[in-house]
Amino acid sequence: MKKLDLDPVTVRKARSLARKAGKPIVNLAQQHTTVSVERAVLRLAGLTGADTEGIPWVNRLADTVRADVGLEHGLALPVWDALIRGEAEDLTVLAQKAASGSVTFRMPEGRDAVRARTAARKMAAAGMKRIDGRRRERDRLIKRHGDPKQRPWIYLIVATGDIYEDIPQAQAAAREGADIIAVIRSTGQSLLDYVPEGATREGFAGTYATQENFRLMRAALDETSKELGRYVRLTNYASGLCMPEIATLAGLERLDMMLNDSMYGILFRDINPIRTFVDQRFSRQIHARAGIIINTGEDNYLTTADAVEAAHTVTVSQLLNEYFAKEAGLEDWQLGLGHAFEINPDLPDSFRMELAHAMLARQLFPNAPLKWMPPTRHMTGDVFRGYLLDGFFNLVGAMTGQGILLVGMMTEAVVTPWISDRDLALQNVRYVLGAAGNLHEDFRPEPNGFIAQRARQVLGESVELLEEIVDDGLLNAIGDGTFGLMKRPQDAGRGLDGVARKSPEYYNPAIELLEEGTR
Amino acid sequence: MSIIQPYGDTTGDGMVQLSFTLPVPHDKRAEGAAVQLANKMGMDPALVVHSKPIGDDFTFFVVYGPVNHLVDTSKVEVIERDYPLLSPKEVNLAIRKGLRRRLTVVGACIGTDAHTVGIDAILNIKGFAGEKGLEYYRELKVVNLGAQVAVPELVRRAKADKADAILVSQVVTQREAHVLNTKEMSAAFREAYAEDARPVLVAGGPRFTEQMAAELGVDRVFGRGTTPGEVASYLVDALVTKKVPAKRSA
Numbered sequence: 001m002k003k004l005d006l007d008p009v010t011v012r013k014a015r016s017l018a019r020k021a022g023k024p025i026v027n028l029a030q031q032h033t034t035v036s037v038e039r040a041v042l043r044l045a046g047l048t049g050a051d052t053e054g055i056p057w058v059n060r061l062a063d064t065v066r067a068d069v070g071l072e073h074g075l076a077l078p079v080w081d082a083l084i085r086g087e088a089e090d091l092t093v094l095a096q097k098a099a100s101g102s103v104t105f106r107m108p109e110g111r112d113a114v115r116a117r118t119a120a121r122k123m124a125a126a127g128m129k130r131i132d133g134r135r136r137e138r139d140r141l142i143k144r145h146g147d148p149k150q151r152p153w154i155y156l157i158v159a160t161g162d163i164y165e166d167i168p169q170a171q172a173a174a175r176e177g178a179d180i181i182a183v184i185r186s187t188g189q190s191l192l193d194y195v196p197e198g199a200t201r202e203g204f205a206g207t208y209a210t211q212e213n214f215r216l217m218r219a220a221l222d223e224t225s226k227e228l229g230r231y232v233r234l235t236n237y238a239s240g241l242c243m244p245e246i247a248t249l250a251g252l253e254r255l256d257m258m259l260n261d262s263m264y265g266i267l268f269r270d271i272n273p274i275r276t277f278v279d280q281r282f283s284r285q286i287h288a289r290a291g292i293i294i295n296t297g298e299d300n301y302l303t304t305a306d307a308v309e310a311a312h313t314v315t316v317s318q319l320l321n322e323y324f325a326k327e328a329g330l331e332d333w334q335l336g337l338g339h340a341f342e343i344n345p346d347l348p349d350s351f352r353m354e355l356a357h358a359m360l361a362r363q364l365f366p367n368a369p370l371k372w373m374p375p376t377r378h379m380t381g382d383v384f385r386g387y388l389l390d391g392f393f394n395l396v397g398a399m400t401g402q403g404i405l406l407v408g409m410m411t412e413a414v415v416t417p418w419i420s421d422r423d424l425a426l427q428n429v430r431y432v433l434g435a436a437g438n439l440h441e442d443f444r445p446e447p448n449g450f451i452a453q454r455a456r457q458v459l460g461e462s463v464e465l466l467e468e469i470v471d472d473g474l475l476n477a478i479g480d481g482t483f484g485l486m487k488r489p490q491d492a493g494r495g496l497d498g499v500a501r502k503s504p505e506y507y508n509p510a511i512e513l514l515e516e517g518t519r
Numbered sequence: 520m521s522i523i524q525p526y527g528d529t530t531g532d533g534m535v536q537l538s539f540t541l542p543v544p545h546d547k548r549a550e551g552a553a554v555q556l557a558n559k560m561g562m563d564p565a566l567v568v569h570s571k572p573i574g575d576d577f578t579f580f581v582v583y584g585p586v587n588h589l590v591d592t593s594k595v596e597v598i599e600r601d602y603p604l605l606s607p608k609e610v611n612l613a614i615r616k617g618l619r620r621r622l623t624v625v626g627a628c629i630g631t632d633a634h635t636v637g638i639d640a641i642l643n644i645k646g647f648a649g650e651k652g653l654e655y656y657r658e659l660k661v662v663n664l665g666a667q668v669a670v671p672e673l674v675r676r677a678k679a680d681k682a683d684a685i686l687v688s689q690v691v692t693q694r695e696a697h698v699l700n701t702k703e704m705s706a707a708f709r710e711a712y713a714e715d716a717r718p719v720l721v722a723g724g725p726r727f728t729e730q731m732a733a734e735l736g737v738d739r740v741f742g743r744g745t746t747p748g749e750v751a752s753y754l755v756d757a758l759v760t761k762k763v764p765a766k767r768s769a
Contacts, residue, residue: 172574187647188636191665204636268645270654270663303651376649413649420540423573494665 017466044127057095064098124509159184161203190240247283251290261297272493284328299340312461356454369403533585545572602756617759637688705736
């Protein structure tokens with residue numbers, strides 16, 4: 001696959017700069033916790049359900065404990081201390097009592113602390129065992145039904161807002177050829193500081209991510225996988241303020257892929273950078289454990305910044321995402337690093353540049369299932385021109401061995417896809433893969449031609465930007481608007497009040513189990 | 520000539536193309552149904568040039584043919600919006616030239632409303648309906664206070680940030696909360712500012728209609744389906760082009 005003559009020294013330098021830029025962030029993440037990381041522990045321990053207002057019990061319990069003893073020690077010790085003291089027979093009753101104000105929490109000391117620690121670890125370990133079981137179950141089902149026959153895997157989206165509408169649509173999409181079904185979330189869920197509960201039928205331009213919705217959709221696709229003789233993967237979003245909890249629910253319900261970018265929430269949702277990086281690390285550790293493939297969001301940069309001028313910011317973000325992912329325990333096969341076909345088609349040589357960028361990503365990350373995203377920005381409503389553009393997008397995908405191909409719709413920016421749009425889009429993909437799927441065997445760009453030079457130029461610019469980031473510090477670079485043109489200072493943004501610096505007494509059994517890493 | 524027909528390759532041929540899906544299996548009857556639909560739409564003769572099954576229960580058609588309708592361009596009514604729709608580039612340029620500083624927008628979901636869907640669709644860079652939110656505009660400084668912001672806090676932040684415009688969104692309509700909250704907001708701003716120094720007040724939400732501006736005491740109301748570009752264009756019109764209300768130079 002080594003088609004571009006990239007200088008191995010430059011490539012090594014880029015990786016080592018990404019590590020240098022990322023390391024301080026990892027340290028920062030290790031020094032802090034967040035409300036959502038702590039609630040994830042309660043979810044792992046099996047606390048589900050919500051009160052009559054729809055606020056989950058994990059939030060009610062977490063809020064009370066925090067008010068009594070603070071967040072900095074973690075929730076595990078005060079919560080399991082209360083259980084051991086006999087305040088309630090289980091977590092649900094404890095949460096109910098906490099909400100009504102009839103229990104007071106304390107930080108246990110000495111032998112009490114040891115007992116609380118042991119009990120908390122036992123419950124968290126039971127949850128981790130469920131996640132491990134789900135992973136084995138996936139391996140078994142893939143063995144039984146098989147993986148898709150072709151690469152890239154074909155990724156289609158459903159988004160009706162109603163889980164009971166989504167299910168037949170998802171099953172139909174799988175029958176039409178989708179290998180991966182993504183259920184788009186309701187607009188605004190990323191900014192909710194709780195995970196809604198139960199099966200939901202109302203969403204804005206998408207369906208809420210809830211444990212029950214995950215379960216329902218996975219069960220439906222299991223049926224379809226059996227029918228089709230091919231394991232159909234399910235995707236959702238571990239992003240926003242509840243990323244650690246949603247990652248945990250995804251592990252518990254055997255979701256297969258999660259959108260999970262290290263900086264997306266900061267840049268595009270104005271979530272506090274520290275909150276995001278802490279939540280990120282935990283959610284990636286969970287994904288690593290659960291055998292979930294992450295999809296990163298570099299395509300988003302190109303919807304706001306120019307795809308030619310900002311090409312190197314995509315590479316830089318991919319390198320950072322790779323560093324953060326591996327640090328959290330993810331393996332190459334789990335890195336669906338993102339990039340997109342977003343260059344203005346009116347520019348001369350736009351296709352050659354797309355090809356150069358895609359080949360660069362392929363060669364920098366040879367073992368990662370890259371996620372290739374279709375044009376959106378230059379889809380004008382002219383569906384005929386859009387169909388052609390999607391064909392060229394598919395061709396780049398085929399020529400550069402992309403792992404995951406999000407199917408482009410000619411009606412992008414016009415309507416949510418109709419049944420015929422999806423069918424035509426899949427015909428487009430099938431034609432291109434059938435006609436040119438093996439073209440990569442013959443295709444070698446001229447060593448000093450346009451494509452090779454463009455790839456080297458983008459790599460060179462990436463190294464320069466990484467050097468600046470290392471000098472400046474990644475948090476400052478984000479504050480200065482380096483990515484996607486957004487300026488996000490570290491002391492602002494949503495969710496900052498849900499961050500605490502860990503005390504010396506801090507204990508979190510989930511993190512302990514994840515870092516021990518034995519399955 | 521104000522009476523016209525579609526044009527294929529000859530003046531007056533009336534040719535159009537049409538594609539659609541019918542929820543029936545692909546067979547002769549389905550093709551007949553497609554012709555019938557095209558006929559009813561005024562296409563006669565209708566030529567089904569392509570039909571293809573989509574799964575077992577649907578069929579996709581492409582149909583060509585002349586339509587027997589005429590259109591009179593002199594009778595076309597165009598509803599003009601009272602401000603020109605600008606691209607992000609034009610918005611930025613107008614502000615840079617007209618205001619010579621960035622225009623500050625403070626947004627919030629006020630009262631107990633926790634539904635930031637509306638305000639986020641307009642403000643977040645992520646945007647809505649394929650358009651980037653106001654954060655994307657270089658010349659707009661956006662302060663998004665998020666959900667459940669108390670009116671006095673909104674006024675305080677507006678003063679601290681020297682807001683040119685206030686955007687509030689309201690989704691929850693129980694017991695007319697959206698109307699009451701918005702009235703409380705506009706009254707508070709009118710009390711806190713001299714009229715000629717007051718920021719432009721904009722309210723938005725799915726249950727508002729544009730005619731409600733006077734009742735709510737705001738300068739503009741945006742209803743369901745409003746895009747960030749429309750809001751940005753309005754702000755330029757109100758604050759740069761018309762300079763209403765007159766602003767102290769900041």
